Amino acid sequence: MMNIEKAVLAVITTNPSKVNGGAPIFICESKQEMETFAANLEAITDGIVHSLSEELYIIVKH
Amino acid sequence: MDEYKYAILFGVFVGTMARILMLRTDYRQYPTYLHGKIIHVSLGFIAASLGAIAVPALIEREYTAVTLLTVAATQFRDVRNMERNTLTEIDPLELVPRGKAYIEGIAISFESRNYLCIFTALISTVLYIYFGLPIAIVGGVVSVLLSLRLMSGKTIKSIANIEYTPLKFDGAGLYVDNIYIMNIGLKERREEILKYGAGFIIYPKNRNVVQTLANLGQRQAMLHDVSVSLGVFRDSGTPALTPIMKRDLNDGRIGMFILPQNRDIDLAIRIIGAVPILETAIRMPSESKAHHEMRDE
Numbered sequence: 416m417m418n419i420e421k422a423v424l425a426v427i428t429t430n431p432s433k434v435n436g437g438a439p440i441f442i443c444e445s446k447q448e449m450e451t452f453a454a455n456l457e458a459i460t461d462g463i464v465h466s467l468s469e470e471l472y473i474i475v476k477h
Numbered sequence: 478m479d480e481y482k483y484a485i486l487f488g489v490f491v492g493t494m495a496r497i498l499m500l501r502t503d504y505r506q507y508p509t510y511l512h513g514k515i516i517h518v519s520l521g522f523i524a525a526s527l528g529a530i531a532v533p534a535l536i537e538r539e540y541t542a543v544t545l546l547t548v549a550a551t552q553f554r555d556v557r558n559m560e561r562n563t564l565t566e567i568d569p570l571e572l573v574p575r576g577k578a579y580i581e582g583i584a585i586s587f588e589s590r591n592y593l594c595i596f597t598a599l600i601s602t603v604l605y606i607y608f609g610l611p612i613a614i615v616g617g618v619v620s621v622l623l624s625l626r627l628m629s630g631k632t633i634k635s636i637a638n639i640e641y642t643p644l645k646f647d648g649a650g651l652y653v654d655n656i657y658i659m660n661i662g663l664k665e666r667r668e669e670i671l672k673y674g675a676g677f678i679i680y681p682k683n684r685n686v687v688q689t690l691a692n693l694g695q696r697q698a699m700l701h702d703v704s705v706s707l708g709v710f711r712d713s714g715t716p717a718l719t720p721i722m723k724r725d726l727n728d729g730r731i732g733m734f735i736l737p738q739n740r741d742i743d744l745a746i747r748i749i750g751a752v753p754i755l756e757t758a759i760r761m762p763s764e765s766k767a768h769h770e771m772r773d774e
Contacts, residue, residue: 464666
């Protein structure tokens with residue numbers, strides 16, 4: 416059986432053209448909104464917010 | 478066997494004393510007070526009795542008595558299992574876990590201390606029977622000291638130098654010197670980490686110890702000890718605030734990121750230095766046959 420150890424729980428972005436696919440995607444209006452979403456989702460999911468670029472955050476369960 | 482009565486009593490006494498002296502409840506808070514201690518003192522008493530009784534039995538040519546020692550060995554292997562199980566059960570509840578390697582190290586030492594106990598009792602009884610009480614006391618003290626010496630292993634400071642290095646961010650990447658630790662997305666988290674975190678670089682002193690320091694179990698043991706001694710700024714559900722150690726692949730240095738509640742840097746360096754080197758982490762690449770042949774040429 417394969418065990419998935421890490422998983423992307425959510426994607427948060429201000430630029431919808433950059434994202435697509437499986438994980439829940441949250442599209443935000445501004446950088447500030449993105450930070451708030453990310454902070455809340457981090458607390459809710461017990462994951463870590465990682466930044467791929469200024470406009471794209473992902474939440475990863477480690 | 479009446480003539481051996483005092484010899485056996487003396488052996489049991491010295492053996493049990495040795496176990497009590499070896500039983501230290503320190504910053505690891507292990508063994509726990511009272512109940513954990515009672516278990517180990519009792520087992521120490523049993524071990525000492527076995528060691529003391531073996532001698533007169535052999536003198537009386539009761540050679541089958543030796544088989545009793547194998548029962549002892551089985552018994553004390555169970556001690557190791559017991560310690561391993563307990564610690565493994567409680568490990569997920571630690572904010573910074575000990576890790577399997579550290580648990581194994583602790584379990585091994587609990588087992589071996591019982592053998593040291595047998596050894597001490599055996600020596601004391603032999604000396605008592607053949608040379609009388611005064612020599613036996615001297616011999617008992619010497620073997621207790623020897624046991625204590627055998628018990629204490631080496632620590633990190635004998636194989637590495639530790640230096641404080643401030644943490645820094647390059648974009649979202651957290652670094653200790655040039656060693657990448659992890660990616661932190663949120664700005665507030667980064668500020669928190671810079672405020673509460675501390676970085677250390679551990680420089681291996683030679684080629685052999687590079688492998689020892691690279692061992693994941695050894696690294697986890699260091700993180701655990703530091704977090705226990707200095708406190709840790711984290712809670713469940715804050716995985717971003719996790720103490721981590723990463724390795725510089727070029728030269729084997731280890732970057733350590735911790736979140737101490739007590740921010741005394743000198744104390745932290747002393748604590749990292751005092752972490753025991755785990756038996757399971759020790760590697761001796763320079764002792765390999767290939768290396769010896771190269772040197773001889």
